[in-house]
Amino acid sequence: MTTCHRRHFRRSRTARTSALLLAGLAAAALAGCGAGGKGEPEALGTQGAARAPRAVPEAPPGLPGMPPLLDPRDVYAADRPNRLSPVVRNFPSRVYVPNTTSNTVSVIDPATYEVIDTIPVGVQPQHVVPSWDMKTLWVNNNRGHTLTPIDPATGKAGTPVDVHDPYNLYFTPDGKYAVVMASMDRELVFRDPHTMAVAKTVPVDCYGVNHADFSADGRYFVVSCEFSGELLKVDTAKMEVLAKQRLPFEGAMPQDVKISPDGRTFYIADMMAHGMWVLDGEKFTEPKLLPTGKGCHGLYVSRDSKEMYVSNRGEGTISIFDFTQNRLTKKWHLPDGGSPDMGGVSADGTVLWLSGRYNGEVYAVDTRTGKQLARIPVGGGPHGLAVYPQPGRYSLGHTGIFR
Secondary structure (H helix, E strand, O other): OOOOOOOOOOOOOHHHHHHHHHHHHHHHHHHHHHHOOOOOOOOOOOOOOOOOOOOOOOOOOOOOOOOOEEOOOOHHHHHHHOOOOOOOOOOOOOEEEEEEEEEEEEEOOOOOOOEEEEEEEOOOEEEEOOOOOOOOOEEEEOOOEEEEEEEOOEEOOOOOOOOOOEEEEEEEEOOOEEEEEEEOOOOEEEOOOOOOOOOEEEEOOOEEEEEEEOOOOOOOOEEOOOOOEEEEEEEEEOOEEEEEEEEEOOOOOOOEEOOOOOOEEEEEOOEEEEEEEEEEOOOOOOOEEEEEEOEEEEEEEEEOOOEEEEEEOOOOEEEEEEOOOOOOOOOOOEOOOEEEEEEEEEEOOEEEEEEOOOOOOEEEEEOOOOOOOEEOOOOOOOOOOEEEEEOOOOOOOOOEOOO
């Protein structure tokens, strides 16, 4: 990114006219550093010509080909309420629920809280994943060894693509590769994001590669290994494991991974440690545990980037983590219990959708009050549901990580 060179002026102590002239020149210089001058984003522009602009940190050099962050201080700046890309703007609003023991995807209309379609897919569908270009939803048929494409414009399924052991699916921030989390095969498989042809297979020596998230600059990503209680740090461009560490908890079972808005911290849910691990991704030193609740599983950032919703599958609760305060502030209880698992936030940010893994149901929760809005019966073993469409410019995969 080209750095805008600002001129430095000194006011004359004796000539008021010189001061006015210099203020005008400063305003012109600042205007040249706006959105059209490849400097700070337009939303971050400084008002007031005679006042020095507030310093805005520049993002470090990112992964080549990766779209630059809208705001280097917030990786989720593109995810504001209803900020839908032209690509997805006309897609009908739906909630797609993969039912792992029914081998189907239930389609919910969020306006009525009713199942309006049931789509047969492959064996043991685990997650519904938006593609990098956001034009396709991929159903991960883990034991069927296929990916079923769904057209979000029509809700119709296409011809399955053969992909071995697709437990979870991600996309590199430059859109160059799909990354299949081949859990039982103990592999990270980099593939063409459209045809799913193999580009590179990376064997790993941990068990159960599961969830992931990318650094703010896209240069690396952190992966959870749920069956061996370990974390991996993977170089995105080189497609190789940089480091591995075992979590400091006997029987740890790490699940969802999410980066903080400022890009400094990774949070890793742990079902057996009953909380989130707080990790410095750059240093990749031993993380610290923040208890949240029994069976901590899914992590979802609010549309204003201020909070994170943490699903505690083992106790039917949702913990609220405040990024600014760096602490848990609330806990919502589902009125009749349940097993809140994976999900996502509505496009307008007002509803949190979570699958009830052990109860064959889906929960809709008001993000302003924590009140349960609906409890919807679906198929057996509902898991990684996708709320679609969502705001953002491109998808990093899973049930919807957008930048």
